[in-house]
Amino acid sequence: MRIFVCVFALASASVAFAKSPLAAAPLPGTLVIASGTDGAEVDVDGEKVGMVPLPGPVPLAPGEHTIKVSKVGYAPLIDVFKIQKHKETHLQVDLEPVAGALQVSADIDQARVFIDGKFVCETPCTTEMPVGARAIQVSKGGYHDFFQNVSSVAGQLITLDVKMQELPAGLNPYKPPPPPPPKWFEKWWVWTAGAAGLAVVVTAIVVPVVYANQDLVANFHPSYTFTLGK
Numbered sequence: 001m002r003i004f005v006c007v008f009a010l011a012s013a014s015v016a017f018a019k020s021p022l023a024a025a026p027l028p029g030t031l032v033i034a035s036g037t038d039g040a041e042v043d044v045d046g047e048k049v050g051m052v053p054l055p056g057p058v059p060l061a062p063g064e065h066t067i068k069v070s071k072v073g074y075a076p077l078i079d080v081f082k083i084q085k086h087k088e089t090h091l092q093v094d095l096e097p098v099a100g101a102l103q104v105s106a107d108i109d110q111a112r113v114f115i116d117g118k119f120v121c122e123t124p125c126t127t128e129m130p131v132g133a134r135a136i137q138v139s140k141g142g143y144h145d146f147f148q149n150v151s152s153v154a155g156q157l158i159t160l161d162v163k164m165q166e167l168p169a170g171l172n173p174y175k176p177p178p179p180p181p182p183k184w185f186e187k188w189w190v191w192t193a194g195a196a197g198l199a200v201v202v203t204a205i206v207v208p209v210v211y212a213n214q215d216l217v218a219n220f221h222p223s224y225t226f227t228l229g230k
Helices: 002-019 188-212
Strands: 029-035 041-044 047-051 058-060 063-070 077-083 088-093 100-106 112-115 118-122 125-129 132-139 146-152 157-162
Touching: 029 063, 029 077, 077 088, 100 112, 100 132, 100 146, 112 125, 118 125, 132 157, 146 157
Parallel strands: 029 088, 100 157
Antiparallel strands: 029 058, 041 047, 041 063, 063 077, 100 125, 112 118, 112 132, 132 146
16 A cells, blocks of 8 residues: 555656646757847847847757847848757857948937938937938027038947037027016115105105194193293
8 A cells, every 4th residue: 555655656746747847848058149240239039138249158948049130230130040959059140231320419308310301319319321421410499409410331330429509598489588677667666765755755744734733722731831032
């Protein structure tokens, strides 16, 4: 009876181990990429694995995989390769330059970038441009336009760090001009001084009139004093 239980337990454990993901996982192989196109992005089966030069071999499951290597200004490479378990698969990838590359940053975000008058992106951005002489324009409402002529070379990156200058208040539709200074009769101290002067004038007029209209006999009070002349 004990022998049967042990055999059953071992059989159950073998079935469980065979069904576990660890036991079912295939032994990996590795992908090694050699490339002279530094900065190219490497994607395997639609997922980014790094930039050229890669820090080391890429572990992958045995079987077929799809690779894409791309960089701005170069023709991308898309290919299918096969990985064998316990083995290294080596790929030599050198991209062909086909266009120039432009990278624009500015001290304000979302400035519009134009190449030869055609809108291409908003800062900060990196884009391709045809080979040859090109006119670059960076614009944003409320700022002076930035202009720069460049010579585009296939496979070469041109970097522009743009400092945008704000339009003066009188010409900036996004920044209304400050209110005009108050006129002389709108200044607070004018009205304060005028009120004080009016109070003095009123007092000078009212006090003599009040005293002139008083009846000295009717308003006689014991506290009044008189001085008789000699």
